[in-house]
Amino acid sequence: MKTVIAVENGDTLKALQGFLQALLGSGVVDALLVPMRTPNGTVTPALVTSPELISEADPLAPVLPVNAATLAGQLSVKEPRAKVGVVLRSCELRALVELTKMQQACLDSLMLIALDCAGTYNVPLYINKINRDKGQGVKDEKQVVGDKGEEAGDGGELDGLWLQLYRQAATHPESPDPELRSACKICEQPVYDGAQITIELLGNDVTHEIRISLPDELGTRMAMSETLVSNERLSVIDKLVAARAALRDTEFAKIRERLESEDSIDGVFAACIRCHNCMTVCPICYCKTCVFKSAIFDHEPMQFINWARQKGAYRMPADTMLFHLTRLNHMALSCVGCGMCTEACPAELPVGIVFRAIGQRLQAAFEYVPGRSYVEPLPLVTFKADEWTEVGE
Amino acid sequence: MTDDTFEPRIIAFLCNWCTYTGADLAGTSRLQYPPSVRIIRLMCSGAVDPIYVLKADLSGADGVLIGGCHPGDCHYQEGNYKARRRVVAMKEILKSAGFDEDRVWLRWISASEGARFADTIREMTAAMREKGPNPLKTKWAV
Numbered sequence: 056m057k058t059v060i061a062v063e064n065g066d067t068l069k070a071l072q073g074f075l076q077a078l079l080g081s082g083v084v085d086a087l088l089v090p091m092r093t094p095n096g097t098v099t100p101a102l103v104t105s106p107e108l109i110s111e112a113d114p115l116a117p118v119l120p121v122n123a124a125t126l127a128g129q130l131s132v133k134e135p136r137a138k139v140g141v142v143l144r145s146c147e148l149r150a151l152v153e154l155t156k157m158q159q160a161c162l163d164s165l166m167l168i169a170l171d172c173a174g175t176y177n178v179p180l181y182i183n184k185i186n187r188d189k190g191q192g193v194k195d196e197k198q199v200v201g202d203k204g205e206e207a208g209d210g211g212e213l214d215g216l217w218l219q220l221y222r223q224a225a226t227h228p229e230s231p232d233p234e235l236r237s238a239c240k241i242c243e244q245p246v247y248d249g250a251q252i253t254i255e256l257l258g259n260d261v262t263h264e265i266r267i268s269l270p271d272e273l274g275t276r277m278a279m280s281e282t283l284v285s286n287e288r289l290s291v292i293d294k295l296v297a298a299r300a301a302l303r304d305t306e307f308a309k310i311r312e313r314l315e316s317e318d319s320i321d322g323v324f325a326a327c328i329r330c331h332n333c334m335t336v337c338p339i340c341y342c343k344t345c346v347f348k349s350a351i352f353d354h355e356p357m358q359f360i361n362w363a364r365q366k367g368a369y370r371m372p373a374d375t376m377l378f379h380l381t382r383l384n385h386m387a388l389s390c391v392g393c394g395m396c397t398e399a400c401p402a403e404l405p406v407g408i409v410f411r412a413i414g415q416r417l418q419a420a421f422e423y424v425p426g427r428s429y430v431e432p433l434p435l436v437t438f439k440a441d442e443w444t445e446v447g448e
Numbered sequence: 449m450t451d452d453t454f455e456p457r458i459i460a461f462l463c464n465w466c467t468y469t470g471a472d473l474a475g476t477s478r479l480q481y482p483p484s485v486r487i488i489r490l491m492c493s494g495a496v497d498p499i500y501v502l503k504a505d506l507s508g509a510d511g512v513l514i515g516g517c518h519p520g521d522c523h524y525q526e527g528n529y530k531a532r533r534r535v536v537a538m539k540e541i542l543k544s545a546g547f548d549e550d551r552v553w554l555r556w557i558s559a560s561e562g563a564r565f566a567d568t569i570r571e572m573t574a575a576m577r578e579k580g581p582n583p584l585k586t587k588w589a590v
Contacts, residue, residue, distance in 0.1 A: 087579070151491070154552065307578045314544060315543060315544075315546050316546070319543035319545060319547060321589050363588075365508065367588070370590070377499065377503055377506055380576075384498040384499075387539065387541065413540075413541055413544040413545065416544050417537055434537070435533055435537065436530075438532065447516070447554045448556055
């Protein structure tokens with residue numbers, strides 16, 4: 056059913072918190088995984104069991120410190136499980152679907168709560184922005200922690216950050232805030248359709264009401280009524296998707312030109328120090344015994360010397376391009392483009408766009424869309440007898 | 449680029465049941481083929497992790513051959529079908545990353561096809577000689 060919850064005094068966050076509180080209070084879920092405000096003003100995912108603490112939840116904060124699909128996996132992969140509602144953005148939900156297929160998460164005990172996403176900032180920039188928005192000098196922590204109270208002014212500006220993004224996505228989808236994360240600016244999947252509950256923020260006047268789509272049974276249980284309202288969400292999404300896809304294709308063309316030139320991937324990733332940050336933050340890279348962390352690469356000193364003699368010089372740390380190419384083979388088919396790798400890279404390499412650009416070609420070859428459906432098998436664990444019959448002959 | 453003095457070096461990952469036995473047959477049948485191939489035996493073409501092929505290619509092997517049973521004949525039922533998908537993916541990745549994907553070959557050669565094995569090595573050696581040395585052989589940053 057589609058329903059609306061009223062927003063009072065333009066405080067969308069409070070209305071949303073009220074809904075989450077009701078979910079938790081009514082026992083529909085035992086706990087909620089939701090972004091919570093931290094003392095320094097940014098958010099971090101937390102598992103909340105106390106309805107009172109939902110007043111510190113801020114799922115609207117336009118910042119993605121971590122792709123929480125991994126966390127939803129931790130909360131669901133083994134039995135016994137509790138019923139957990141997970142408030143996630145589209146890239147997190149799509150990663151969660153992929154993790155399910157890799158037996159690293161189980162959707163049975165999870166209630167997926169999807170939030171329309173207009174894009175996110177990286178953590179340092181977000182902290183900077185909220186401090187800037189609060190005025191030159193930050194007065195006290197209290198405002199940051201989110202106790203807006205009746206002081207509509209201060210808190211309202213903090214909230215304004217996300218509101219601006221949703222408004223811009225609806226009115227000027229072709230020109231996203233240049234300060235958004237590079238992955239978000241080219242994200243053509245800002246909404247996720249397969250969740251039980253969808254918080255529909257795009258194309259609606261969220262300062263007056265929030266539209267929510269949820270199962271009839273749940274709506275009845277929570278004493279909500281069907282509201283038939285026409286809204287512009289779908290047309291806004293269509294335009295946003297088209298605009299983002301156009302930006303994405305421009306970025307893909309740029310990076311492909313570099314990759315296919317003399318540069319190739321070793322030129323683009325020349326500054327890589329093989330710290331494995333991209334792998335650590337990648338929601339798809341789940342292996343606990345990753346070959347690149349194993350002793351296989353602890354070569355004997357003379358082995359390095361031999362390689363150096365063969366090529367005249369040998370890049371150290373060794374096997375850096377092997378690392379990237381192997382990781383591409385292992386996860387690019389499931390890459391959801393969340394861009395966490397780009398954020399984590401200390402050398403500020405364009406990891407995410409390289410993996411997405413290569414991943415898109417692979418995904419096209421296998422007609423596979425990561426996150427589309429959890430019953431669709433991973434391309435490399437299945438096959439058809441009558442495909443690519445020319446290969447091998 | 450053609451260089452008559454250039455002898456390509458090919459790393460071949462062959463499945464135990466078909467292609468390796470086929471290579472054996474080529475030997476026992478005294479078939480002549482270029483001494484350019486270094487064979488590594490695995491139990492199945494489906495056991496060829498992309499990392500093996502990539503390591504060989506990035507280290508400067510002029511060609512990498514993966515040999516398996518014909519479709520439908522896999523000793524483990526479906527290993528070669530999965531190998532085929534992996535090779536398709538790996539070649540797409542190599543190409544998109546700016547490397548020469550045509551240095552990686554997949555061939556189905558059965559235990560009775562000694563002649564096909566010898567032909568494949570001849571064909572691949574000629575093709576790699578035509579291409580010239582793998583540029584990654586001297587590219588220290590890879």
